[in-house]
Amino acid sequence: MDKKTEYMKKVMSILSSAKEQDCSPSLSVEVKRLYSEFWNCPAEDYTEIKKEFNQLMLNVEASVEEKIRTSADPLETALLYARIGNYIDFAALENVSQETMLKLLENENQEPLSQTEYANFQKDLSTAKTLVYLTDNCGEIVLDKLAVKILKEKYPQLNITVIVRGYPVVNDATMEDAEEIGLTDIVKVTGNGSNVGGTWFPGLSNEARTLLEQADVILAKGQGNFETMNDCGLNVYYLFLCKCDLFQRRFHAKALQGMFLNERRIQMEMV
Secondary structure, X not given: OOHHHHHHHHHHXXXXXXXXXXXXXXXXXXXXXXXXXXXXXXXXXXHHHHHHHHHHHHHHHHHHHHHHHOOOOHHHHHHHHHHHHHHOOOOOOOOOOHHHHHHHHHOOOOOOXXXXXXXXXXXXXXXXXXXEEEOOEOOHHHHXXXXXXXXXXXXXXXXXXXXXXXXXXXXXXEHHHHHHOOHHHOOEEEEOOXXXXXXXHHHOOHHHHHHHHHOOEEEEEOHHXXXXXXXXXXXXXXXXXXXXXXXXXXXXXXXXXXXXXXXXXXXXXXX
């Protein structure tokens, strides 16, 4: 048996041994660990890419913030920009380019949020005491910072905590990214204690799990957070772009179509 065949058999063993609590992001961690151990080399290294995209978005931060603040509804506009930033996902997209990201920003907000869920979101926040904001990717986290700024201003009674990944996962945002782009200067930020690309409850730290379970409202960015949290029953608002065939089929959506959904009211139909 050649080495490639042996490796693929080990991968199939991981997949066939999946437990009910497992999901695609958690299984991905096991496969990457196997790859590193089997081939004696890292499965991935996005250190430089993360710095590039963080800097790209920092370069446009001031102009985007001006557009947000001069819009008719700064909160909605901030959420739309934050959703556009969800494009920066090297795990879901084969080709991610700085040029495409900037073009998406220039085409700004042509697709509105679900007005029903946006109204529900505002109503929930008006009486909420705690909000947990779950980030997703590098670069995107700069636009999350702008959304957090607007949320803090519009709802000063809110105790906001931002949760990033606990350890490097593809190009997901970690504490290092939060510090690099200045998010830690304006809001409490904590890692989730996990190396899974999402918010997988079995892998969370006690602190992160408690924050989520006690939060009045949760805003979760990205497909990974949806994959790992769907059916959790908490008051989660999911904000993401549909970046793969599975999600496009699930939501009858076109490529890169934006979604804004609530965990307790969501309706999915698989084709």
